[in-house]
Amino acid sequence: IAFLEECHPDAELAPRDVVSRAIYRRMIATHARFVSLDMSSLSSPSIRFPALAKICREFGIDIETETIPVRPAVHYLVGGIKSNLHGQTSIQGLFAVGECASTGFHGANRMGSNSLLEGLVHGRICGKNISKYATAERRWLSPVLENVQPQIDAELNLNDMTYSLKSLMWSEVGIQRSAAGLEEAHELLKDWESYLSRLAPFTPQGIEVLNMVQVAQAIARCAAYRTESRGAHYRDDYPQSSEDWKVHTCVRADAQQFVITSEANKWAAPKTA
Numbered sequence: 001i002a003f004l005e006e007c008h009p010d011a012e013l014a015p016r017d018v019v020s021r022a023i024y025r026r027m028i029a030t031h032a033r034f035v036s037l038d039m040s041s042l043s044s045p046s047i048r049f050p051a052l053a054k055i056c057r058e059f060g061i062d063i064e065t066e067t068i069p070v071r072p073a074v075h076y077l078v079g080g081i082k083s084n085l086h087g088q089t090s091i092q093g094l095f096a097v098g099e100c101a102s103t104g105f106h107g108a109n110r111m112g113s114n115s116l117l118e119g120l121v122h123g124r125i126c127g128k129n130i131s132k133y134a135t136a137e138r139r140w141l142s143p144v145l146e147n148v149q150p151q152i153d154a155e156l157n158l159n160d161m162t163y164s165l166k167s168l169m170w171s172e173v174g175i176q177r178s179a180a181g182l183e184e185a186h187e188l189l190k191d192w193e194s195y196l197s198r199l200a201p202f203t204p205q206g207i208e209v210l211n212m213v214q215v216a217q218a219i220a221r222c223a224a225y226r227t228e229s230r231g232a233h234y235r236d237d238y239p240q241s242s243e244d245w246k247v248h249t250c251v252r253a254d255a256q257q258f259v260i261t262s263e264a265n266k267w268a269a270p271k272t273a
């Protein structure tokens with residue numbers, strides 16, 4: 001049964017957050033693990049989408065005659081390390097460019113193809129700037145880990161932790177969020193961070209998982225802070241957008257605490273009378 005027309009006048013071509021939520025709700029309502037994409041109304045879909053046709057063939061699906069199982073997934077981090085147009089962050093010598101950077105280019109929902117465009121344009125500008133910096137100055141940002149002793153006499157399965165983290169982020173900080181779910185995520189993430197940070201000496205994988213947990217905490221705190229819905233951020237308990245929230249949410253770690261502030265969008269179009 002076609003269901004996207006009921007959700008948005010543009011149906012399958014609606015903004016991606018609308019499509020994702022509609023699929024997610026449909027999956028919950030029908031207890032299904034996926035919904036089916038029917039491309040049979042298009043003429044020669046395998047010529048128009050050769051890469052997709054090839055992948056589907058690997059799974060034994062002929063997109064000319066069969067439906068494709070689909071479900072939502074994260075495919076972009078809307079937000080990132082705050083940096084200026086030259087890629088400079090608040091730490092001298094640390095640059096952020098591309099998907100990991102938050103420059104203000106994107107709104108609440110990145111528009112199609114704008115990530116690759118950003119990588120191309122911002123990458124070129126920043127690359128030039130960074131090469132000048134690198135020839136002029138040499139500073140190495142390396143953590144001092146030699147004397148760090150573990151405070152916990154236990155082993156942790158880091159792969160297991162990573163899967164648990166992904167699962168928690170999907171269920172409580174994912175497509176549909178609520179104050180209760182975000183609070184639950186916050187409590188769990190706090191425990192995991194405390195545990196992980198006492199497991200030194202760190203391996204690269206241990207540091208990576210700890211970083212992931214800290215980024216997850218920042219995302220969960222910001223999602224709880226923003227009491228409205230906008231683009232990819234959807235709150236069950238605040239389903240509408242609010243004029244008051246036309247701002248960027250900034251979070252920084254200060255003395256082991258997250259400090260959240262709102263900042264005006266510097267690219268916003270000037271208000272007309």
Ligand SMILES: Cc1cc2nc3c(=O)[nH]c(=O)nc-3n(C[C@H](O)[C@H](O)[C@H](O)COP(=O)(O)OP(=O)(O)OC[C@H]3O[C@@H](n4cnc5c(N)ncnc54)[C@H](O)[C@@H]3O)c2cc1C
Binds near residue numbers: 113
């Ligand atoms: C399925 C999918 C479809 C997409 N479709 C589009 C689209 O149609 N249009 C569009 O504009 N965008 C699209 N995007 C988004 C876009 O692909 C990404 O935002 C973009 O590629 C990000 O580029 P980047 O160079 O910033 O980061 P990445 O491409 O993620 O590059 C980061 C690199 O750093 C490396 N790395 C990671 N950790 C370390 C480490 N510790 N040491 C050394 N190297 C490391 C990684 O291996 C990787 O090569 C899509 C994304 C996905 C997942």
